[in-house]
Amino acid sequence: MPELPEVEVVRRGLVRWVRGRTITSVDVLDPRSIRRHALGTQDFVGNLEGATVADVVRRGKFLWMPLLDTTHGAAAPPPVALMAHLGMSGQLLMQDTNAPDEKHLKVRLRLSPGDGMPEQLRFVDQRIFGGLFVTDMVPTDDGGPGGLAESPLPLIAEEASHIARDPLDPAFSFENFFSRLRKRKTGLKRALLDQGLVSGIGNIYADEALWRAKLHYAKPTDKLRRADAAGLVDCAREVMLDALAAGGTSFDSLYVNVNGASGYFDRSLNAYGREGQPCGRCAAVGINSPIRREQFMNRSSYTCPVCQPRPRNGRW
């Protein structure tokens, strides 16, 4: 379930293995994994073969590799990037040629030789919600992709240009977020999950951030107090930094593994997936308050009924 921390773990792991290497050949084993590439498999492969990976960059949960077209010279326009979205179950793995194909191997990229580096970058995806595609790079007026990558180009992958900055991005602006949030007439969790307002937060970390901030998911955004919004952003940032720290332990593996944060999921969730189990914060002061699960936005939301009370004036 990759959200921002998992994608950032993948980006950090990937960059050291692929930056500066040239894609020599591409196997598309399941065209469904490149269905967002509108021009089809042949065009996808043609765009990649002979191109050199300049960097690995992230905006929210979108991850892309700006490409240098070595067959036409580095300056040949228009600039493009190989985009990856992990969806639900996507993985990017560095593998040696003799490693057996993974059960859900979808796309194989062979790379030019690197010093002691695996020859292949593989996209593995069980549920096929994720995928790869080639996208144009377009100018951006907000200073580049950001994320935690150092980004030399004032360009952003077109398919990620509608995505807002995430709370860990040094260029994230709370004032900008807060003013846009207040103009929305919706509930807090719906806003948190809107990648155009603030990015990187999925269902799990939304529930965790709301729990930490002691806020209910349906609290109206248009009257939210500044202090509550600031607290919520701080909590989202803390949750993601904790998960990032947990995932960071697998950095020197050859495998760029989205399950790197599984230890975090096992140990550290306070609300998500804990239906019926006591709220730890309430238990610490002697209150037994089982976590409640509700359907919201066609998915589960987990809250503590005591420390995350429903808004009294909310519309129900």
Place this chain on the structure above:
DNA sequence: AACGCGACCTGCGAGC
């Protein structure tokens, strides 16, 4: 603009 919903997928566990 906001929002609900279906589509896209597979694997797993519960229940019959």
Place this chain on the structure above:
DNA sequence: TGCTCGCAGGTCGCGT
């Protein structure tokens, strides 16, 4: 045992 069903998740696009 074998079947069906619900559920899990992120994003996009469409209808209201």
